C-alpha cells in the first residue's frame with residue numbers, strides 16, 4: 001500500500017459530485033488513490049458508464065504543492081481530447097481532497113504489458129501502440145507541453161495492448177528550456193537531464209521526451225532496459241557510448257530499428273531524431289526484430305536469444321517525481337490558483353477556469369509569438 005493509500009480514508013461506496021459512485025480500488029500512487037466508478041447518469045452497457053476517479057488529499061501539502069496538482073490537471077486538460085491521451089472528464093475539489101474524473105482504462109498500464117512481453121516479436125502490435133504513443137507526445141508538443149515523465153507506468157493500455165493512452169502529467173511543463181536537472185525517472189532521462197554530461201546547462205524538455213520514447217521502445221521490444229542511467233558511470237550506457245553496435249549486439253533487434261534508436265539516442269539533443277522523423281521511420285520499418293538469417297550471421301549475445309541481457313525492468317522508480325519541484329517559482333504558466341477552487345463543497349472547479357482560461361490563452365499567445373518570431377524566442 002502506498003503512503004497515499006494509507007493516509008486516505010476508505011471512499012468505497014461514496015458518490016462524488018452526485019453521479020460518480022466509487023465501486024473498486026484500482027490502485028494507488030505516490031499522491032493519490034484511484035477508484036473505478038460508475039457514472040450513474042449513464043445506461044448500463046454505455047462505454048461512458050465506467051470512470052476512474054483519482055482522489056488526492058490536500059492535508060499536509062503546501063500551497064505550492066497544491067498549485068502543482070492544479071497545474072497537472074490544467075496541462076492534462078489542454079491535451080486530453082487526443083485519442084491516445086487519457087481523457088479528463090472533470091476536476092472537482094472540496095476542503096480536503098481533489099477528485100479527478102478520468103476515462104476508465106481496463107487494460108492496466110504499459111509496464112504490465114511490457115512485463116507480459118506482449119509486444120515481443122509482434123511487429124504490428126508494437127508498431128501500432130508505439131506510433132500511437134509518438135502521436136500523443138507530438139500532440140502535447142504541438143500544444144507547447146512537454147510531458148517530462150514518459151515511462152511505461154505512465155501509459156495506460158487496452159486489454160490487448162493495442163491501444164495506449166498517455167497519463168500522469170505531474171511533471172509536465174510549458175517551458176521549452178529548463179535548468180532543473182534530475183527531475184523525472186532516471187531510467188528514462190536523457191543525459192542532459194542529469195546535468196553532468198552537458199555541464200548543467202538548461203536543456204530542451206521536448207528533446208528529452210524523445211529520448212524517453214527511445215527507452216520505452218527498447219522496453220516494449222525486449223522487456224529490458226538498455227541501461228539504468230544515461231551517465232558514463234553506468235556500465236551499460238558507457239558500453240553504448242563506446243560501441244555504436246551495443247544495442248544490436250545486446251538485443252535480438254533488427255538493424256533497422258537499431259538505426260532508429262541511434263537517432264533517438266543522439267547525445268546532442270539538436271541532432272536527435274524529431275517526432276515526425278521517428279513516426280515515419282517506425283511506419284516504414286520492415287521489422288523491429290532480428291530475423292533468423294540475421295541471427296545466424298551474428299555471433300553476439302543477442303543471437304542466443306538470451307533474455308537476461310541489458311538491465312531488468314523495475315517499476316515505479318521515480319525518486320525525483322516530486323511535487324515540490326522548484327520549477328513552480330518561475331513557471332511562466334499562470335495556472336496555479338483557479339478562482340474559488342479551494343474551499344467549499346465539492347464542485348466543478350475545472351474545465352472552464354483551467355482549460356479555456358489562462359492555460360489555453362497562454363499557449364495560444366506563445367504559438368502566435370513563435371509563428372511571428374520563430375521557435376525558441378522565450
Ligand SMILES: Nc1ncnc2c1ncn2[C@@H]1O[C@H](COP(=O)(O)OP(=O)(O)OP(=O)(O)O)[C@@H](O)[C@H]1O
Nearest residue numbers: 026027028029030031032034052102103104105168
Ligand atoms: N484511468 C485509469 N483507468 C484505470 N486504471 C487507472 C487509471 N488511472 C490510474 N489507474 C490505476 O491506478 C494506479 C494508480 O494510479 P496513479 O496515477 O495514482 O499512480 P501511479 O501513476 O502509479 O503513481 P504516481 O502518481 O506515483 O506516478 C495505476 O497504476 C493504475 O493501475
